Amino acid sequence: MSALLSLSSTSFADLVMNSSGNAGQASINWSSADASQLMNDEDDFSPPGSATATTTIRQAGAVSTTTAARATQISDTSRYNYNGQPSVNSRAALVMDAQTGEVLYSKNSNIALPIASITKLMTAVVTADARLNMSEQITLEPIDFAGAGGKNSSSTLKAGDKMNRAEVLLVALMKSENPAAAALARTYPGGRPAFVAAMNAKARQLGMTSTHYYESTGLDPRNQASARDLGILVSSAYQYGLIRQFSTTPHYDFNLGYRVLKSNNTNALVRNGGWNINISKTGYINEAGRCVVMHATVNNRPAVVVLLGAGSSQARTNDATELFSWLSHQPKRI
Numbered sequence: 001m002s003a004l005l006s007l008s009s010t011s012f013a014d015l016v017m018n019s020s021g022n023a024g025q026a027s028i029n030w031s032s033a034d035a036s037q038l039m040n041d042e043d044d045f046s047p048p049g050s051a052t053a054t055t056t057i058r059q060a061g062a063v064s065t066t067t068a069a070r071a072t073q074i075s076d077t078s079r080y081n082y083n084g085q086p087s088v089n090s091r092a093a094l095v096m097d098a099q100t101g102e103v104l105y106s107k108n109s110n111i112a113l114p115i116a117s118i119t120k121l122m123t124a125v126v127t128a129d130a131r132l133n134m135s136e137q138i139t140l141e142p143i144d145f146a147g148a149g150g151k152n153s154s155s156t157l158k159a160g161d162k163m164n165r166a167e168v169l170l171v172a173l174m175k176s177e178n179p180a181a182a183a184l185a186r187t188y189p190g191g192r193p194a195f196v197a198a199m200n201a202k203a204r205q206l207g208m209t210s211t212h213y214y215e216s217t218g219l220d221p222r223n224q225a226s227a228r229d230l231g232i233l234v235s236s237a238y239q240y241g242l243i244r245q246f247s248t249t250p251h252y253d254f255n256l257g258y259r260v261l262k263s264n265n266t267n268a269l270v271r272n273g274g275w276n277i278n279i280s281k282t283g284y285i286n287e288a289g290r291c292v293v294m295h296a297t298v299n300n301r302p303a304v305v306v307l308l309g310a311g312s313s314q315a316r317t318n319d320a321t322e323l324f325s326w327l328s329h330q331p332k333r334i
Contacts, residue, residue, distance in 0.1 A: 086326040088319045091289065091309025094227040095323055098235055098295060098302035104330075105323065109227040112210040113308050116283030117176045118225070118291050119218030121233055124173055124243045126198045127165075127184050134166040138187055144179040149220030151285065153178050156263075161256055171254065173247040175263045176282060178217040185216035192216070206232050221287035227306040230293050234304045238279055238295045247280045267292060268317050275324055278302075282316075290316040298327040 088107055095105035103109070140161045147153065157179050163171070165187070172180035185195035192215070199213040208229035214222045225233070237243045250271050254261040265271050266282040279295035289309035296303055305323050310316035 086322045088307070088322060089310065089315055090307040090319050092227045092306070093308070093319065093323070094231050094304070094306040095327065096231045096235075096304045098238070098304050104303070104327070106227075109231075109306075110210070112224045112226050112229075114221040114285065114288035115218060115223055115225050115230065115308065116285045116288035116291055117178075117181075117218035118230060118281050118283040118293055119213060119216065119223045120172050120176060120181050120283075121237050121243070121247075121279075121281045121293065122199050122202065122213060123181050123184055123195075123216045124169060124246070125233070125237055125240065126195060126202060127169055127188070128240050128242055129198070129202070130188060132165060132188075134164065134169075136165050136187075137162050138165055138168050138183050140179055140183055141186070144182040144186060146182075147178070147219050148182075148215040148217055149222065151219040153219060155179050156261055163254065163256070167254060169242070170246045170249065170252065171261075171263060173243065173281065174249045174252065174265045176266045178219060181217040182215075203229070203233075206236055208232055218283055218288075219285060221285060227308055230306045230308075231304045234279055234293050234295050234306070244278050244295075248277055267294075268313070269294075269320060269324075284313075292316055292320060294320065296324065298324055299330060301327065301330065303327055 086105060088105075090107070092108040092111055092113055093105065094103065094107075094109045096103050140157055140159055140163075142159045145152070145155065145157075145159060155177055156175075157171070157177055163180075165184070168180045168183055171177045172184060185192045188195040188198070195216060196213055199216070200211075203211040203213065203225075208225060211225035211229045211233075212222070214220045237247075248265070248270050250265050250273070252263050254263060265280070267277075267280045269275055270277055270280050276297040277294055278297065279293070281293050283291040289311060290313055291308045291310070292305075293307075294305045296305065305320060307316055307319050307323075310319055
């Protein structure tokens with residue numbers, strides 16, 4: 001991705017098609033075949049909607065003895081509480097083995113809570129599923145800045161800004177821009193009502209039983225899900241190469257023609273590196289607190305980490321680091 005970022009004056013839709021090839025040779029056209037390959041990464045992963053794209057979460061009860069036994073093997077126990085489990089201050093949390101669905105750590109993981117901009121991960125999934133033209137130019141309209149759930153948010157975007165759909169999706173995922181997520185819903189076939197219906201239909205298809213969406217940005221606190229449900233969503237989103245790439249882009253300069261919008265990922269762990277993070281999305285509104293979901297590979301184990309309701313951005317980062325550090329002390333997968 002670093003090679004792509006150095007070429008930000010070129011259309012992003014042209015560049016991402018070459019993410020697995022020569023980034024310096026940007027293609028001119030976004031063909032349906034190219035879009036399909038990037039969205040699904042079909043050489044390596046099952047197509048979305050296939051049987052293997054749905055994750056079944058195994059509750060920890062059947063494996064709790066084994067998990068506890070492994071925890072006692074941790075050599076550096078000073079960071080963990082007396083039973084060898086990580087100390088997490090967020091309101092709800094989940095750590096899940098991404099391959100087996102085994103729950104390794106759980107805190108209030110079945111309680112539905114406001115999820116703020118974690119919503120945008122489903123926004124990305126629905127956008128990818130629709131197979132829309134990613135080179136299509138989208139002009140941001142004043143309605144995209146109207147907010148939702150009685151809330152507005154600051155944005156570095158402006159009405160009249162033009163991006164192709166790929167760039168709109170990128171800025172929605174990496175920088176969590178609400179007008180971008182609103183524009184993706186507005187320009188969906190059938191508009192916002194059809195988009196929200198597709199979000200809820202996808203949640204039901206995946207088995208996200210406590211989830212409901214009212215809009216595409218996460219500003220509405222009625223957008224709610226449990227940590228368990230978000231674990232399922234992250235596992236499904238991992239099947240999309242487009243979402244993996246866009247959500248973990250550390251920095252990107254959007255050339256809007258008349259100005260350049262310098263943007264950074266909202267997740268400090270993605271910006272700073274150090275962990276092998278494959279999917280990332282943060283979120284915040286007052287009702288939700290600070291939230292984050294991630295798919296990461298830690299100690300050769302692909303894992304999903306969900307944190308909801310942290311008190312601050314630093315507390316969210318501390319909890320995530322705690323969980324990653326705890327995972328790194330677990331025995332490697334055989």
